[in-house]
Amino acid sequence: MSTQTASQSHYFDSIAVVGELIRQRDLSPVELVTSCLERINELQSRLNAFITVAPESALSAAKAAETEIQQGQWKGPLHGVPIGIEDFYDTARMRTTAGFEHFRDRIPKKDATAVEKLKRAGAIVIGKTNMHTLGMGTTGLESAFGPVRNPRNVDYIAGGSSSGSAAAVASGMCFATLDTDAIGSCRLPASCCGIVGFKGTYGLISPSGILDGEKDPGEMTRWFNHPGIMARRVQDVAIVLDVLAERSQKESAGYLGAMRKDVNLRVGVTNNFEADHEVRQAFHVAVEKIHALGYSTFSAQAPLRHPANDVTRIETDRNGSQVDRRRGIS
Structure with a gap:
């Protein structure tokens, strides 16, 4: 070798x-x-x-x-x-x-x-x-x-x-x-x-x-x-x-x-999140790269006022329910 x-x-x-x-x-x-x-x-x-x-x-x-x-x-x-x-x-x-x-x-x-x-x-x-x-x-x-x-x-x-x-x-x-x-x-x-x-x-x-x-x-x-x-x-x-x-x-x-299969992927793009200008620019560059790869996008406005806190709460609640289920708690 x-x-x-x-x-x-x-x-x-x-x-x-x-x-x-x-x-x-x-x-x-x-x-x-x-x-x-x-x-x-x-x-x-x-x-x-x-x-x-x-x-x-x-x-x-x-x-x-x-x-x-x-x-x-x-x-x-x-x-x-x-x-x-x-x-x-x-x-x-x-x-x-x-x-x-x-x-x-x-x-x-x-x-x-x-x-x-x-x-x-x-x-x-x-x-x-x-x-x-x-x-x-x-x-x-x-x-x-x-x-x-x-x-x-x-x-x-x-x-x-x-x-x-x-x-x-x-x-x-x-x-x-x-x-x-x-x-x-x-x-x-x-x-x-x-x-x-x-x-x-x-x-x-x-x-x-x-x-x-x-x-x-x-x-x-x-x-x-x-x-x-x-x-x-x-x-x-x-x-x-x-x-x-x-x-x-x-x-x-x-x-x-x-991975060898064709994927018909549509990507939801949200624009109603608060973000710094630099972050928004990077976000839009990423969307352009998705288009360049041949995938389509659509507008998907998330109904969240403070997305980081809301998503964290949703994930935590969901994970907690999994813990309860495994412990036999309804």
Whole structure:
């Protein structure tokens, strides 16, 4: 299996591209992980994207992946690809803190279900990403392990609560991350850092193993937060979702396969929100890009006076009803 030097790095390639190079044995998982570790070493002090970096276990897993692939046991496009895990998810023998001082030395005995699935697919966990303490914030500035900075401009916030994941993916430290999202914790930082954030619907990805055994705040967190994914491309999110989705084996080709279908998409555009001039300009540029991609738009005035507060209230009420339903409370 050939190797690549750091100068020939694949930091910003898609998972589909590096996955195929690995499958063809034109790229070594060990070299790919090494390059990402070098990238982390270069940028971590400036961005603070990770709480824990795991070079030894990541390189060990990469060597195992390389051996498996050489023996014809390729597991799929994530095999040998470095990913990050938001520090909400339990990882066996690797601390899980939720950005909370009280959990600084908390080391779980087993992996969360979603983490276990990713490992079975051959993904390499390179570390645990920083986050707003207990997921309770939108800036990424409040963590027991220090604030996260936006890789596009360190004077800007990275968003939150999954701030470290967005910074890590956007800066090429890893190719995707496993995250959580209740009312924007995955999508907001993805938007701030210019990548893709995906919030799964209830039941699509297992939340089992988010602060497992911690009744408070762990129990409430598990049901309020939807597991989510961040990556640099929609295609990469689909690849990860194909591994994580809790669906019957009888179901179809999967999310990556569905991307090959034509989509007749109409996008609702609202103009009755209060926003600064700069924000409105960026919004209109985004609408123009939607048109350029061949999609149509229509006016959809939202009946909300203070949309951020109203949407947050709606999401919170809905999430609370899910908690009650799971507890058997009508």
